[in-house]
Amino acid sequence: MTLLSTKGLSRNFGGLKAVHNVDFELQVGEIRAIIGPNGAGKTTFVSLLSGRIAPSKGSVEFLGRDITREPAFKRVRQGIAYTFQITSVYFKLSAYENVALSAQSALTRAKVPFARLHSEQIAERVDFALRRVGLQDRAAARAGELSYGHQRLLEVAMGLALEPKLLILDEPTQGLSDGEIENFCALVREIAETATILLIEHNMPVVMQLADTITVLNAGEILASGTPEAIRANPAVQAAYLGS
Ligand SMILES: Nc1ncnc2c1ncn2[C@@H]1O[C@H](COP(=O)(O)OP(=O)(O)OP(=O)(O)O)[C@@H](O)[C@H]1O
Numbered sequence: 001m002t003l004l005s006t007k008g009l010s011r012n013f014g015g016l017k018a019v020h021n022v023d024f025e026l027q028v029g030e031i032r033a034i035i036g037p038n039g040a041g042k043t044t045f046v047s048l049l050s051g052r053i054a055p056s057k058g059s060v061e062f063l064g065r066d067i068t069r070e071p072a073f074k075r076v077r078q079g080i081a082y083t084f085q086i087t088s089v090y091f092k093l094s095a096y097e098n099v100a101l102s103a104q105s106a107l108t109r110a111k112v113p114f115a116r117l118h119s120e121q122i123a124e125r126v127d128f129a130l131r132r133v134g135l136q137d138r139a140a141a142r143a144g145e146l147s148y149g150h151q152r153l154l155e156v157a158m159g160l161a162l163e164p165k166l167l168i169l170d171e172p173t174q175g176l177s178d179g180e181i182e183n184f185c186a187l188v189r190e191i192a193e194t195a196t197i198l199l200i201e202h203n204m205p206v207v208m209q210l211a212d213t214i215t216v217l218n219a220g221e222i223l224a225s226g227t228p229e230a231i232r233a234n235p236a237v238q239a240a241y242l243g244s
């Protein structure tokens with residue numbers, strides 16, 4: 001079953017075609033990686049999916065509905081969560097409060113009137129999300145005092161508190177230690193049991209072990225799509241990206 005698809009999706013910045021004419025399809029339950037050289041258009045592409053930026057041309061469908069013109073907050077309410085770099089974390093708030101903000105927005109999506117939001121409902125969700133990423137013991141810590149690796153995990157917890165159907169992770173392992181990366185991969189597999197994952201990732205071993213399917217972007221266009229084995233063996237991909 002198709003979760004998300006795009007047709008002719010394009011975004012120009014002046015004369016630059018950052019994303020050009022992309023037809024893309026994502027199936028429910030898969031882990032999809034998007035790879036490509038620097039400047040290939042990966043972040044621009046997922047920003048078009050999440051609604052952070054508007055397309056110059058083309059369309060996006062989510063669960064059969066055209067969401068091309070829907071603003072980001074409405075897409076979040078439909079189940080598209082985008083954890084974008086560390087900038088989304090409020091450093092002065094506690095880990096708990098950061099996740100509670102997300103949880104609140106998800107409960108609003110479920111049409112629970114804002115004024116009647118019970119703190120237990122939020123607490124339940126926050127506890128679940130923090131436990132899932134292994135930060136339950138750091139709930140009271142200020143986000144700004146957490147290690148970088150924990151801040152990245154906090155961001156994932158904020159995404160999970162939205163109970164997303166689609167979780168978009170933009171370079172989630174950047175800056176993590178080898179041990180943290182290993183734990184992170186286990187976490188992604190666990191999350192994939194209940195959500196579809198779209199992952200932008202530069203770390204090839206991570207991509208190769210996690211992804212069901214890899215889509216390669218190059219100069220704003222899809223160069224290839226396939227299993228990790230097929231992508232590894234694809235001469236065009238090797239020439240454009242893997243450099244071997
Ligand atoms: N807001 C913007 N204004 C102008 N040009 C932009 C803007 N955002 C992205 N670009 C350009 O669009 C192209 C694609 O950028 P994008 O960040 O999507 O690539 P990427 O594949 O995510 O790269 P990286 O792997 O380095 O993060 C690049 O040439 C970039 O300079």
